[in-house]
Amino acid sequence: MFVSDLRHFLEMPDDAPGPARKMAEQLGNVVRAATAAEAGTAWVSALPCRRRPGRRSCPGHIAVFRPDLPARIEWRCDSCGDEGVISGWEGTYFDLRAPKRRRSTGTVADIVVPDEVATALRDLQLLDADCERLVYRARAVDDGVVLRADGDELDELLGFVAAEANHEPNRRRQQRLDRAFAVLSDALQTMGS
Numbered sequence: 001m002f003v004s005d006l007r008h009f010l011e012m013p014d015d016a017p018g019p020a021r022k023m024a025e026q027l028g029n030v031v032r033a034a035t036a037a038e039a040g041t042a043w044v045s046a047l048p049c050r051r052r053p054g055r056r057s058c059p060g061h062i063a064v065f066r067p068d069l070p071a072r073i074e075w076r077c078d079s080c081g082d083e084g085v086i087s088g089w090e091g092t093y094f095d096l097r098a099p100k101r102r103r104s105t106g107t108v109a110d111i112v113v114p115d116e117v118a119t120a121l122r123d124l125q126l127l128d129a130d131c132e133r134l135v136y137r138a139r140a141v142d143d144g145v146v147l148r149a150d151g152d153e154l155d156e157l158l159g160f161v162a163a164e165a166n167h168e169p170n171r172r173r174q175q176r177l178d179r180a181f182a183v184l185s186d187a188l189q190t191m192g193s
């Protein structure tokens, strides 16, 4: 069981070793996922497990649980069983709890996207809080990742993807963003029809 206080990972120096930075990034993402969705139930996020048992990437995703009374966030890989608890996350940059629950304005759809699209969305730099919540409450399922959104939310997310794709100098990242854009705009069209 990996017990961590997120505050110890927030002020990581620039010359910190790679594994420490990767761990900090993973813990931050776990907090984002756990706070993007409602408290009180355990669910499997789209975050991949970072472990490499037997030198192979673990195929698992990280399940998260945040009790109603915020104190600590529990996480566990659904494949290798790696697990931990995180404290000290409240009020940090990674805390995505909404001040008030946003009311859906239209039909809410479950959109299944490939894992790599979910990864590209997590890498977006310019998301507003609503879109960030949408991206981090994505759930892992057998055939990919489920994004639950209404038309307005999806439209907003598409705007961020397009803006970032336009300014992305790295060709590979740009292709990833273009692919994410195509998948999401298909989904939006299906919702509208």
Ligand SMILES: [Zn+2]
Residues within 6 Å of the ligand: 049, 050, 051, 058, 059, 060, 061, 077, 078, 079, 080, 081, 082
């Ligand atoms: Zn694992």
